[in-house]
Amino acid sequence: MAAALSREDLLEAYRRMKTIREFEERVHVEFAKGGIPGFVHLYAGEEASAAGVCMNLTDEDKIASTHRGHGHCIAKGVEVKGMMAEIFGKRTGTCHGKGGSMHIADLDTGMLGANGIVGGGPPLVCGAALAAKMKRNGGVAIAFFGDGASNQGTTFESMNLAAAWKLPAIFVAENNGYAEATSAKFSVACGDVSTRAAGFGMPGVTVDGHDFFAVHEAMREAVERARRGEGPSLVEVKLDRFYGHFEGDNQNYRPQDEVKNIRATKDCLNRFRDRVTREHDISANELDAVDAEVARLIDEAVEEARAAPDPQPADLLTDVYIKY
Amino acid sequence: MARKILFQQAINEALDQEMARDPAVIIMGEDVVGGTGADGEMDAWGGVLGVTKGLYGKYGDRIMDTPISESAFVGAAIGAATCGMRPVCELMFIDFLGVCFDQIYNQAAKFRYMFGGKARTPVVIRTMIGAGFRAAAQHSQSLYPIFTHIPGLKVVIPSSPYDAKGLLIQAIRDDDPVIFCEHKALYAMEGEVPEESYTIPFGEANIVREGKDVTIVALARMVSYAQKAAEALAKEGISCEIIDPRTTSPLDEDTILESVENTGRLVIVDESSPRCGMAADISAMVAQKGFDLLEAPIQMVTPPHTPVPFSGVLEDLYIPSAEKIEAAVRKCVEYA
Numbered sequence: 088m089a090a091a092l093s094r095e096d097l098l099e100a101y102r103r104m105k106t107i108r109e110f111e112e113r114v115h116v117e118f119a120k121g122g123i124p125g126f127v128h129l130y131a132g133e134e135a136s137a138a139g140v141c142m143n144l145t146d147e148d149k150i151a152s153t154h155r156g157h158g159h160c161i162a163k164g165v166e167v168k169g170m171m172a173e174i175f176g177k178r179t180g181t182c183h184g185k186g187g188s189m190h191i192a193d194l195d196t197g198m199l200g201a202n203g204i205v206g207g208g209p210p211l212v213c214g215a216a217l218a219a220k221m222k223r224n225g226g227v228a229i230a231f232f233g234d235g236a237s238n239q240g241t242t243f244e245s246m247n248l249a250a251a252w253k254l255p256a257i258f259v260a261e262n263n264g265y266a267e268a269t270s271a272k273f274s275v276a277c278g279d280v281s282t283r284a285a286g287f288g289m290p291g292v293t294v295d296g297h298d299f300f301a302v303h304e305a306m307r308e309a310v311e312r313a314r315r316g317e318g319p320s321l322v323e324v325k326l327d328r329f330y331g332h333f334e335g336d337n338q339n340y341r342p343q344d345e346v347k348n349i350r351a352t353k354d355c356l357n358r359f360r361d362r363v364t365r366e367h368d369i370s371a372n373e374l375d376a377v378d379a380e381v382a383r384l385i386d387e388a389v390e391e392a393r394a395a396p397d398p399q400p401a402d403l404l405t406d407v408y409i410k411y
Numbered sequence: 412m413a414r415k416i417l418f419q420q421a422i423n424e425a426l427d428q429e430m431a432r433d434p435a436v437i438i439m440g441e442d443v444v445g446g447t448g449a450d451g452e453m454d455a456w457g458g459v460l461g462v463t464k465g466l467y468g469k470y471g472d473r474i475m476d477t478p479i480s481e482s483a484f485v486g487a488a489i490g491a492a493t494c495g496m497r498p499v500c501e502l503m504f505i506d507f508l509g510v511c512f513d514q515i516y517n518q519a520a521k522f523r524y525m526f527g528g529k530a531r532t533p534v535v536i537r538t539m540i541g542a543g544f545r546a547a548a549q550h551s552q553s554l555y556p557i558f559t560h561i562p563g564l565k566v567v568i569p570s571s572p573y574d575a576k577g578l579l580i581q582a583i584r585d586d587d588p589v590i591f592c593e594h595k596a597l598y599a600m601e602g603e604v605p606e607e608s609y610t611i612p613f614g615e616a617n618i619v620r621e622g623k624d625v626t627i628v629a630l631a632r633m634v635s636y637a638q639k640a641a642e643a644l645a646k647e648g649i650s651c652e653i654i655d656p657r658t659t660s661p662l663d664e665d666t667i668l669e670s671v672e673n674t675g676r677l678v679i680v681d682e683s684s685p686r687c688g689m690a691a692d693i694s695a696m697v698a699q700k701g702f703d704l705l706e707a708p709i710q711m712v713t714p715p716h717t718p719v720p721f722s723g724v725l726e727d728l729y730i731p732s733a734e735k736i737e738a739a740v741r742k743c744v745e746y747a
Contacts, residue, residue, distance in 0.1 A: 149494060151490070180527070181527065182525060182526050182527035182529070183527035183528065184527075185524055185525060185526075185527050186525040186526055186527060190521075190525040190526065192522070192525070192526040192529070192530065193529075194493065194526070194529055194530060195529075199490070199493060199494075200522070200525075200526065202518075203517070204513055204517050204518075207513060207514075207517065207518060209483075209486075210482055210483045210484075210485070210486020210487055210489070210490065210514055210518075211486050211487070211489060211490030211493070211514075211518060212490060213483055213484075213486065213487035213490060214486065214487035214488060214489060214490020214491035214492070214493070214494065214496075214498070215490045215491065215493070215494045217437075217487055217490075217491045217496070218490070218491040218494035218495055218496045219494070221437065221472075221473075221491075221496065222495070228490075240482065241482045241483065241486065241513070241514075244478070244480035244482050244483035245480075245482075245483045245486070245487075247478055247480060247483070248477065248478055248480055248483040248484060248487060251477075251478055252475070405528065406523050406524050406527065406528035407523065407524050407562050407563055408523065408563065408565070408587045409523065409531065409586040409587050410585075410586065410587070411565075411587075411614075411661050
């Protein structure tokens with residue numbers, strides 16, 4: 088059994104989840120106001136997954152993310168103000184305005200990148216895990232992917248390669264029930280993504296993604312197994328997104344009131360608050376204080392992002408190569 | 412007299428010397444060792460044509476067989492490169508790019524730019540190109556223009572054992588992703604190669620032969636065909652200058668333009684398909700930047716716009732030949 092999460096751990100987990108929620112709810116509002124270019128895919132509702140996974144990781148560990156990547160970035164420790172500026176396409180952004188929402192990366196914190204290609208991340212994670220294995224630094228690498236990417240050949244190939252090479256890699260399938268507007272009930276022919284693990288000779292488990300503790304515990308086991316050199320695992324996290332595939336999605340493929348009901352009954356932040364105030368020595372006041380700090384941070388992030396300079400015309404031509 | 416070795420030995424030696432020099436250099440690919448998991452010998456193949464043979468014995472786990480999953484292991488090489496390794500990944504035939512292209516052009520090529528200059532992806536993808544083996548349409552292509560098209564990739568195409576070694580060492584030490592194209596018909600080519608390690612910078616064309624009447628730009632196997640044509644033409648009193656760009660990205664435009672300035676006439680020989688190929692690309696560049704230098708229309712010697720055929724009769728017709736190069740040069744020279 089795990090060493091119990093400390094008070095500090097729990098407060099940190101809450102801070103990360105709340106930061107993701109506040110960030111995404113605010114991007115939703117700001118996107119509608121205008122000023123955010125391009126496509127934005129929000130992670131609100133799925134916070135327990137990113138936090139439950141990343142609370143098991145260190146800066147040495149790597150993650151590769153998806154088009155719905157803001158939550159993974161925040162949970163892995165990417166600086167929020169840089170992210171917001173990036174989403175606004177500003178020069179002060181994490182990627183100097185050249186990546187945008189779908190390409191936020193911060194290699195210093197082990198965040199190998201959001202990814203605009205569904206199924207783009209798992210092969211890269213095999214490489215990150217291979218590097219950790221060859222350097223013998225005890226690092227692990229996590230591939231986040233959705234139910235959509237669970238059907239991509241790259242994902243299958245990567246799970247097989249990770250098992251064949253016995254890599255310290257963990258495949259985290261965030262199954263939110265929809266690949267764009269197509270239901271996983273239709274597209275994932277085997278039902279639970281986790282059952283596919285058997286086909287690659289690795290353990291597979293499905294957990295409730297509205298429950299931080301369930302995700303954290305499943306990942307703890309998978310991470311420990313990987314660090315022991317016993318190879319990869321597949322963890323399927325079943326959860327729900329509060330918004331559409333992208334901002335502007337009318338979501339008419341979802342039953343009416345689906346999101347309303349999910350928000351009312353399955354919100355991972357509410358569940359976390361209830362549990363830690365009931366079972367752990369944490370008060371509602373402490374959590375409220377976190378809420379206030381997070382709200383301030385996001386306010387500042389938006390203000391600073393809106394005020395930040397655009398890239399310079401000369402930036403168009405820089406950083407294509409290191410040397411050419 | 413300098414030592415002579417084969418093109419494929421030059422590749423092997425470059426890999427060997429770089430693995431000895433830098434522990435971050437690792438190799439992965441299908442049967443680059445051969446025999447993994449089987450009950451027979453290890454290092455059974457050392458690559459499908461034996462190019463990496465012997466490295467397993469020296470470097471053990473740093474050279475790895477893979478499942479036949481190009482997306483996964485090419486992507487893994489790219490991912491490992493972003494995490495401090497210097498992988499040399501073998502995509503056995505360039506024709507197989509179709510099953511792993513996303514990892515190369517959407518991932519490796521774009522990290523540096525998309526991530527605001529913070530990523531470093533020092534990966535080399537070695538791959539075989541070229542027709543002439545009766546290997547038919549899916550094992551014979553020269554698809555390097557597709558990679559040349561992609562910003563963020565460097566594309567290297569050696570034509571001799573000397574260049575192969577120096578360019579591969581440069582590719583491994585280079586911090587950007589490099590596609591390293593080896594013409595399979597050149598593996599048995601012998602040439603002088605220094606034993607010590609050396610690099611050849613990218614973007615510096617080699618003037619293979621000096622001449623004053625016509626410039627011939629040629630790549631890979633076409634360089635030796637151009638040499639053969641130039642020998643024949645010299646007997647007719649036509650003096651050809653042969654330029655081998657060696658890398659198509661970056662491309663040494665200056666050397667080509669300087670040569671055309673001297674000759675006024677340009678023939679480009681390229682084994683890739685004619686549409687959007689290197690011949691078309693270099694032709695466009697010279698037409699734009701060197702229009703006043705030209706005394707005759709640019710001639711392109713390429714295969715026809717067809718897949719590579721299987722039948723030897725057809726394949727020999729498909730591949731540009733010394734005779735076709737000679738004809739193109741004459742046409743260029745005879746233009747009033």
